[in-house]
């Protein structure tokens with residue numbers, strides 16, 4: 001796993017560059033689409049490496065909980081299958097420009113709800129990608145501000161969550177985040 005880049009909020013948020021699927025944490029968060037049946041980007045990487053058990057679990061969630069698909073900002077949890085992470089928390093990020101000005105609130109909801117679900121299940125360590133900043137077109141600069149503010153509010157609410165890793169695919173994405181973050185001091 002590539003080395004940690006920097007940290008915030010007394011080390012409870014740590015930034016990494018590399019592949020999210022390599023992180024051995026309690027749960028990694030998937031930037032899924034509402035079908036939950038797989039896609040490109042980080043979603044594709046998670047299903048490839050995690051194996052069929054994740055897709056099976058997603059199909060059951062579609063059948064029993066969300067027959068019309070997972071709404072934007074919502075979260076569900078499955079096994080991590082063959083991943084080093086125990087669980088995958090799937091969320092659907094907003095498509096930039098498609099939610100009538102509610103994009104920022106929806107992106108914040110993805111992070112907030114992922115932390116809440118993790119805490120409710122007694123999970124202590126999480127790793128998340130830059131939700132919506134790929135195919136869904138969210139500008140990385142804006143996302144950095146929203147994500148850092150959201151985590152600054154949400155992390156103090158969940159004392160059981162020891163570490164939240166933000167995993168960027170390359171150094172440039174990580175640098176943009178660092179330059180635009182607004183973590184509480």
Ligand code: ADP
Nearest residue numbers: 019020031041042045130132133134135136169
């Ligand atoms: P979305 O549809 O929510 O935009 P994407 O998967 O297209 O989701 O991209 C989300 C972010 O995840 C992008 O910044 C992309 O570069 C990054 N990414 C893609 N694959 C990986 C991976 N294996 N590990 C970490 N980040 C990844």
